[in-house]
Amino acid sequence: MRIKYAIPIVFFVALVIIEKENNIISRVSDKLALKQTPQAPIHTSRSGNALPKRNVSVTSLGKPSSAFTLMKRHLEKYSEHQQAAAAVTNGRKDILLLATTRTGSSFVGEFFNQQGDNMFYLYEPLWHVEKMLTLETGGTNATATAKAYCDVLRQLFLCDFSLLERFIEPLPVDHITASLFRRESSSSLCREVVCSPFVKGVYERYRCRNMRCGPLNLTMASESCLLKEHRAIKVVRVRQLETLRPLAEDPRLDVKFIQLVRDPRAVLSSRMVAFPGKYKTWSNWFMNSDVLIDDNEVKKLKSNCDNIRMSVELGLRQPVWLHDRYMLVRYEDVARLPMKKASEIYKFTGIPFTPQVNDWILKSTQASKETRGIYSTQKNSAEQVEKWRFSLPFKAVQLVQKVCGSTLKLFGYKFVTSEEMLRDKSISLIEDFL
Template sequence: MRIKYSIPIVFFVALVIIEKENNIISRVSDKLALKQTPQTPVQSSRSANTLPKRNVSVTSQGKLSSAFMLMKRRLEDYSDYQPAAAVTTRRKNILLLATTRTGSSFVGEFFNQQGDNMFYLFEPLWHVEKMLTLETGGTNATAAAKAYRDVLQKLFLCDFSLLESFIDPLPVDHVTASLFRRGSSSSLCGEAVCSPFVKGVFERYHCGNRRCGPLNLTMASETCLEKEHRAIKSVRVRQLEMLRPLAEDPRLDVKFIQLVRDPRAVLASRMVAFAAKYKNWKQWATDTDVPIDDDEVKKLKSNCNSIRMSAEMGLRRPEWLRGRYMLVRYEDVARFPMRKAAEMYKFTGIPFTPQVKAWILKSTQASKEAGGIYSTQKNSTEQVEKWRFKLPFKIAQVVQKVCGPTLKLFGYKFVTSEEMLTDKSISLIEDIL
């Protein structure tokens, strides 16, 4: 009898010892990797009090920095914390985080095109930002971050009541004709939420696929509750740390996908899309040297720092983010859209449907005439290199100076001459795949 019970006990103790050793090795490995990661002090006054200062170590050009090596390893093994079965039926919430002109509208369509089991919202936080800016004359970063988080939490629960309080003019009986980019969400233009058309009521962001009346947010909430999964795209959340309550909310199963792009390409795109706001950059590109202490340059540096620090946190995989964070470069999506979409779907645990695959195939092979600067239908491979022929070398140098740590972390190569910038035979993207 003793032998009968002693064998299972010995086996169990051995398993416990092995598991503890594996955990110790994993923790030591992560600490060693992080110890080698070059880090930089935060210049932004917004985040100086909340995040530790870091020092930069400069690596020679042509070699991958240890920071990029860490990112590459994290991207390769992000699925380590996934369950054995890649696809589950549990309801998923997905938050796509990005900044403007990073291809987030295009990537957001990967989920918008999913079909009847996905409820997708396009930039609902636009209303929050606009209202806070109107009331204060500027946006307090801490207050805005809390408001963004609270609204997102309610929306993932299909509760539109908090968002309503930020819509201007205020909805009447939960009906609004002013929801930002309603037409960019197939969920808000479906038959279930298409109320009768009201003559004389103008809806700026109307549905393009059918003629509907103003949006009834109660109906939208009911439709949301009927969907199996929910996805929200936002370019307004700056710090990943502020979203921790969402990850720890037992009612939600939320996963974060952070989309990044070469800061030089982002600036080049913004100078075209938002010409009035970037007129100083246009002037600097042609007339004078760029004043490094100018507010516009400081803002660029602050944005780069925010993006980098959020990515560093996600790649460190703190306990609350394990299995919940994925970093994606736009350049990889543009070059390998089907492959990267499949990876994102595997990460979220949602089936990658033929409907999404068909949309990707159609939209990434669009002709040069298709769409405009806001279009999601473009030849995606061409988009990767276009900025190199639009951004002056002088401006590229400024971006490299103020966003250097960000470029290194994400694996973007520096250019040392105008010839190198415009030579398409030289790739400026370190390969991860």
Template sequence: MRIKYTISIVFVVALVIIEKENNIISRVSDKLALKQTPQTPLQARGSSSSVVLLKHNGSFTTSLNNKLDPAFTLMKRRLVNYTEPQQEAASASGGRKHILLLATTRTGSSFVGEFFNQQGDNMFYLFEPLWHVERTLTLEGGGTNASAAAPAYRDVLRQLFLCDFSLLESFMEPLPEDHVTSALFRRESSSSLCEESACSPFVKGVFERYHCRTRRCGPLNLTLASESCLQKEHRAIKSVRVRQLETLRPLAEDPRLDVKFIQLVRDPRAVLASRMVAFAEKYKNWKQWAADGHEVPVDDDEVRKLKGNCDNIRMSAEAGLRQPRWLRRRYMLVRYEDIARFPMRKAAEMYRFSGIPFTRQVRLWILRNTQASKEASGVYSTQKNSSEQVEKWRFGIPFKIAQVVQKVCGPTLKLFGYKFVDSEKMLTDKSVSLIEEKVFKFT
């Protein structure tokens, strides 16, 4: 009888172990698609291990030519101690932090991006590298193919965080020759790309629109840029082109990365007022509506586009604030208005969240660039007299335009703590703040 019970117990234990190993194998196989062998900087186009971009019927897909069978066999052998893969994933990034600053245009993202660009020798910062991707995927009638853009943005960001520029190269026009380009968008906005280590010899007669201002460099050698990136302790990217945070989930789950997402938001009424000035030609309908006495047609494409933008921002923030497992301790929401009012405090919070030391160099930059004169505070300037910028928009937008924004972006305004105005007088009353004091929990 004792032997019978012993056999039964052993049988049950064996079933439990088998089931646990099967679950682990399943999880490991799911992640193997992410766990590519890191490429050497800028492998030649067409090599079997590189990421190849395919265009088919107007959409883009990525083809990963990986040999998974040997890797899967290796992982199965490791299941003797099934905690090892988890331990390996936790240490894969080697303590390196990857920061992705997500925003939309005219939210102050260039200014906030400088908080990381000014970090110094241990930070590799890129300014809007997805500009090239968006430009390639722009449709003839305007706008982008969202179903193609989302995976393309995600894959390019992943490779850039790994210091691999080869996928980005395939979106650049003209295509770089021998990994050298004079057309990288806003190169001068990245201190890392203008350092001596990434500065190739000056070539007379070669025009580079976004050339370095701190030293005389030739066209950007992306191999040198990749090598410089690999030498940096941390990496940060600023982008206004990702629509939905959910599409970046594979980055958070990639064991080679330790990504922190910082979403920057701003009052949609202020964003629209700023865009009407900065992009006057694109927003001429809004300017016309503001000038004439007619009602704004809420079924107009421009109004629907505004609503879509607000909805995307709100849904991304709602996903982040829910703190699903894949975003736990990886998401932070910050309002531009809070940064403008308390730049040093908010910068310190962002650095604390990112797990990176807040250096004296960044502090000095913030002190110098939050007390700028009116002459220095241009439309695209990163120098701001921050205390004056917070609600300046209220005196440049008609009440009827503010009403339209409130109607189509109401849930977004409420989520982020922006007060509604019910009259022209309230809109322009300096004694009434439209910013609620609000704390967003992200840890």
């Protein structure tokens, strides 16, 4: 009798969960397809002449296509292949730096930001997408966010900011915004060619440091991007490499994926300093032996480690769509041998290693104490490798090793078996395998 009533109940619950999932994805699809449609960018040159209008890619989140739409796509695909041939001839490279927070991605991102006039670099554009989707759905949905991230990145590599605009709050007016996240971290957005006149009374939180520019004109940014030889984007919000496969298979792009990883024990230590509010549970556990660590925090740690490990395993397998497109980089190797690793990274991308990057690395890896800070890219890089070993309690190290053991082994990080071993700097915890 119990089974008789249990089956309908389970079936009903399953339907409710599926419906909720579909509603979230539908709302994200609506945002990509409909929001701000009346304000879709009409690219114009500074002389006022119209530039070719770009299409916003929302097919991955849209509804099933009609026969007409399918035929139209076949025609567009042919056009895309023609564009791809031109892109290859021109030698353009699209670089995506994948990481998680507190892995040294800002430092490595500067390898491209400092490249010079031939590189268009963007710092964390997906911050806006995550924030908007979290607000609208009451939390992040992995399926919906992954598709949105991929669509936005595709358009940005094509120098089209129209899709990103739809996630910026407040909405840009006439494609002008004072709210782009960390604009000052992208030299491409603070150069004279995109520096609009300063507007008195307009507050821009992430304003350019070296120039007194007004709010960012995204149409001008798009024009500047199109004139650059190469494009690079740094992101810390993509969970799985597999979700970016459409970028590798898009004939209009030539994407190189660089995945940056760091010892999970060091990442935990760094995040506690950078985000004390979010890691208060961990701090309480560190200071009070009677306090138990929250199971949800442990599950979150495990999920982060598993996601990174699975992405790296996929990258190292080199499936057809990733052949010659994937490079794994450990932060510890960059910190110890920055010039050598930078040279290897540039060789992988196929872009010449410029004197500007060389000079920046020399300056930034031997910074004085006065120039250092939590978010600074100017640090004594060698010191950062071992710093966590003297701030993280041994019991925390044991927990991370238990939860993220397979990740540590894959990346070549040695396990610590005692507190004495943890504090002994003469013992290296890094295998020389990369």
